[in-house]
Amino acid sequence: MENGRNGHRGHRDAAESAVIGRNAVRELLRSGKDIEKIFAKRGEREGSITELLAEARARGIPTVDVDAVKLDALSGGVNHQGIVAIASGCEYGTVDDIFRRAEQEGARPLIAIADGVTDTQNLGALIRCVDCAGAHGLIIPKRHSAGVTPAVTRSSAGAVEHVTVARVTNLADTVEELKRRGVWVFAAEAGGEPYYGCDLSGPTAIIFGSEGSGVSRLLREKSDFTVSIPMYGHVNSLNVSCAAAVLLTEASRQQRTSQR
Secondary structure, rough: HHHHHHHHHHHHHHHEEEEEEEHHHHHHHHHHHEEEEEEEEEEOHHHHHHHHHHHHHOOOOOOOOOOOHHHHHHHHHOOOOOEEEEOOOOOOOOOHHHHHHHHHHOOOOOEEEEOOOOOOOHHHHHHHHHOOOOOOOOOOOOOOOOOOOOHHHHHHHOOOOOOOOOEEOOOHHHHHHHHOOEEEEEEEEEEEEEEHHOOOOEEEEEEEEEOOOOOHHHHHHHHEEEOOOOOOOOOOOOOHHHHHHHHHHHHHHHHHOOOO
């Protein structure tokens, strides 16, 4: 424990649990999760930071005035907007947690799966889409994928504090598990059924592929269906978060309509 508080080890641990920027810190406070400390740039402050610090002090969370150099080090070069919180660490959930969340809401599971999304901005934006669509969680692999880093937290605009992210050893095995539990699995790839013609109203998982190669061949083969977004312009594919925004919100719409 002492090694975790001193020297390079302590600096690395802090960086890994940093929540950066005003929106992200606000969502962290709203989530009710444990916060070790909040660092804010000393000097004159604009209203939003003052409000965040007042809320933190009311909850007994330590706040520390620091210079810009310290904030730059904590944020790893990400624009910190004068404030960085140190959370107690990323709390990955499980596939069971995702199902439990759907059950608590009385809803059919709606799950996103990220297949090898390595770009932190894309993963953060994908997490934001999961939350905005009201999906019940995101599944990512432990290898060949970005994890929930400070940059991902920042890109999610705080949405990561409201999304259950399950990190699994083997995506193919997890897809098989989802199918055994009654979930229909769709691979988001070109050449499939247009999304507006797909029945996404049941328990649904949608696989979104990597920036370069899309959904892997193995996961395409294990999927029940391939769903596509027709392209009418000169570029033949969407950024992963843009595709997720279209498909997850359509699935959510269908589920909510059919459950009325």
